[in-house]
Every structure is written in structure tokens, then in C-alpha cells.
Amino acid sequence: MTKNKPCVSRLNRTDTNRGPLGSDYDWQLLIDDTAVPGVRLDRYGSGSVYVVEDPQNLLTVLYNGDAVNMAKGKTGKIYVPGVLLSISEPIVTLLDTPTFTISAIAENGLPASDYEIEIRRMGDNEPWYKWYEGSSKTFTPTARAAGFYEVRASALLNGTRVYSAKKDFDVYFPKVENFMYEADLQPTFNAMWTTTETETTTTQRREHGCYITLNTTNGMYGTIAHASGPWMENDELAGMILPAQNLNLPFTPSPTGMAVYVVGWFHTHTPTTYVTFAERSVGPSDKDKEHASTNSLPGIVYDYLEDPSIPGKIPAGHPLGMGKKLYPITPPERRLKPWNMD
Numbered sequence: 001m002t003k004n005k006p007c008v009s010r011l012n013r014t015d016t017n018r019g020p021l022g023s024d025y026d027w028q029l030l031i032d033d034t035a036v037p038g039v040r041l042d043r044y045g046s047g048s049v050y051v052v053e054d055p056q057n058l059l060t061v062l063y064n065g066d067a068v069n070m071a072k073g074k075t076g077k078i079y080v081p082g083v084l085l086s087i088s089e090p091i092v093t094l095l096d097t098p099t100f101t102i103s104a105i106a107e108n109g110l111p112a113s114d115y116e117i118e119i120r121r122m123g124d125n126e127p128w129y130k131w132y133e134g135s136s137k138t139f140t141p142t143a144r145a146a147g148f149y150e151v152r153a154s155a156l157l158n159g160t161r162v163y164s165a166k167k168d169f170d171v172y173f174p175k176v177e178n179f180m181y182e183a184d185l186q187p188t189f190n191a192m193w194t195t196t197e198t199e200t201t202t203t204q205r206r207e208h209g210c211y212i213t214l215n216t217t218n219g220m221y222g223t224i225a226h227a228s229g230p231w232m233e234n235d236e237l238a239g240m241i242l243p244a245q246n247l248n249l250p251f252t253p254s255p256t257g258m259a260v261y262v263v264g265w266f267h268t269h270t271p272t273t274y275v276t277f278a279e280r281s282v283g284p285s286d287k288d289k290e291h292a293s294t295n296s297l298p299g300i301v302y303d304y305l306e307d308p309s310i311p312g313k314i315p316a317g318h319p320l321g322m323g324k325k326l327y328p329i330t331p332p333e334r335r336l337k338p339w340n341m342d
């Protein structure tokens with residue numbers, strides 16, 4: 001051991017029995033370098049690095065020759081340097097900006113430098129990606145790749161890289177409320193609504209829809225895969241199925257990468273101006289809710305405001321041009337694992 005320097009070794013026991021001089025203060029030092037979670041994980045999880053402070057030269061000067069134990073009345077100190085990582089929000093939504101804070105404990109006497117934060121997708125065989133490297137102890141990235149992750153911090157403590165314990169970090173897809181009224185999307189929504197009304201005739205009508213994307217490189221929302229439903233006779237309810245869509249472009253970005261994600265879907269409901277049935281409900285249908293739930297993908301439907309005389313519904317003969325609004329379709333769970341979707 002060298003005073004005031006980290007030792008990259010494992011000390012099990014010192015055997016300093018002095019024979020005829022009697023026993024002295026043998027001691028043991030446990031360095032917990034296992035990955036088993038527990039009370040010591042943060043404090044000692046940094047591995048087999050420890051520091052000896054020995055201001056009274058107990059380790060280098062022998063006080064032999066009398067019956068007094070050589071360490072009597074003298075003190076030394078052994079401590080384990082460690083690196084801690086705290087996350088302001090361990091569960092965030094794409095484009096959120098959580099703060100990661102590194103603290104190096106037991107820095108007394110140790111120069112700490114070269115802070116790093118690494119991230120990997122959940123799983124022991126997943127590779128680590130360097131997310132931050134520098135002299136600052138705080139890092140505020142923008143979350144741009146969705147998924148379940150582990151993160152860890154490290155620092156050079158007097159030349160030895162010491163790692164923090166791993167922490168969970170999840171990046172979710174946005175909720176429908178996050179993008180429903182996004183200005184960039186409204187022209188497409190309005191155009192599809194106008195087309196839906198314009199195409200309505202005394203004999204037929206149809207729905208229009210698209211997927212909603214989020215480009216996490218620039219934070220812009222957009223639409224893709226514009227589609228029309230089948231023409232429906234006026235004696236039957238209208239509906240449509242959006243074509244199958246690759247929901248991830250690129251399919252699985254690096255944890256530190258960016259992507260264009262499909263984060264939602266949109267469609268219109270049709271006028272009842274010329275229908276031959278008596279009335280219909282407004283807002284998400286049961287099939288709409290089922291589709292959102294099956295794909296864990298929030299949706300938006302453009303539909304008329306209810307007729308106050310029949311709450312939740314509009315009657316046949318409801319004129320074109322009546323008031324409309326966007327209705328959210330919220331799935332029970334948000335989509336978390338884009339690489340499992342197709």
C-alpha cells in the first residue's frame with residue numbers, strides 16, 4: 001500500500017502477530033465489489049479501490065522494543081472512494097431534459113477528474129455508450145431515443161477510474177396531450193376534415209387518416225402515410241384501417257442517437273348529413289380505443305361536437321360545417337419498447 005494513493009488490489013487480512021511481544025490489532029477490510037444490491041451498493045460498489053491515510057506513519061515506522069502495542073494512541077484512516085450518480089427524473093418523455101449529477105465521495109486528498117456518464121439498453125449483454133465526458137459534474141441531455149436503459153457515472157480518482165452503481169432510466173413516448181394541439185399538425189388535420197366534409201354526398205362518404213411522427217433530432221412533429229377509408233353507403237357506419245407501418249425510423253437507434261418515431265395516429269369521422277340511420281356517437285369508437293390499446297399508440301379523432309339534445313351523439317341530418325373538435329384516444333399504456341413493434 002502507498003499512503004494517499006488508491007490501491008488496486010484486495011486486502012483480506014493483515015497478519016502482524018508479533019510473537020513474544022503479544023498480539024496486536026489485527027484487522028480486516030472488506031471491499032464489496034459485488035453487484036448484489038444492498039445497503040453498501042452505492043458506498044462500496046466502486047470496486048477494489050481504497051485509500052490509506054497514515055499521518056502518524058503507522059505503516060512505515062516500527063515502534064518495537066517495548067510491551068506497548070505499536071499502534072496504541074495513534075490513528076490512521078482507510079476509506080473507499082466512490083462515485084454517486086443521481087438523476088432528477090428517472091422516468092421521462094422524449095424531448096425532456098433530465099439532469100444527471102455526479103458526486104465523487106471521499107475526495108479528500110484525491111484529485112477527481114474526467115467525469116463520464118454511460119448508457120445502455122437494459123440487459124447484461126448490451127453495450128455501453130459514452131453519453132457524456134468532461135469536467136462538469138452535471139449533465140442535462142435531451143432524451144432523444146426511447147427505451148428502457150441503465151446509466152452509470154465514473155470519474156478518475158487519482159488516476160483510477162471508479163464507477164458508480166447502475167441506475168435505471170426510462171424514456172417514454174409522448175402522451176397524446178403532448179402533441180394533440182401541436183401547430184405543425186393542425187393544417188393536415190384541418191385539410192383532412194375539410195376533405196371528409198367535401199366528399200360527403202347523398203350516396204356515400206369516407207374517413208381520412210394518417211400516422212403522426214416525432215423527429216427527435218429537431219423536435220418537430222409531422223404526418224406520414226396519409227390514407228383514405230373505403231367509400232361507405234349512407235345506411236352503414238363508416239370506418240377505416242390505417243395501413244401497416246414501420247413505427248420506427250431508424251428501427252432501433254443507439255441509446256445516444258435520434259430517430260423519427262411514429263408516436264400517434266389520426267383520423268376523421270364522417271358527417272351524418274345524409275345518413276339513413278337515426279344517430280351516431282361522437283368521439284372515439286370502441287374500435288378506435290381497441291386499436292390504441294393493442295398498439296399502445298395514442299390516437300386523435302376529428303369529429304363533431306355533440307348535439308346537446310342527445311348528449312354524446314349527433315343526429316341524422318346534422319349539417320355540414322357544424323362545430324368540431326379533436327378527441328384524444330388514450331391507450332392504457334404508453335409505448336415503451338419501439339424495437340418490439342412492427
Ligand SMILES: [Zn+2]
Nearest residue numbers: 267285288301
Ligand atoms: Zn374512428
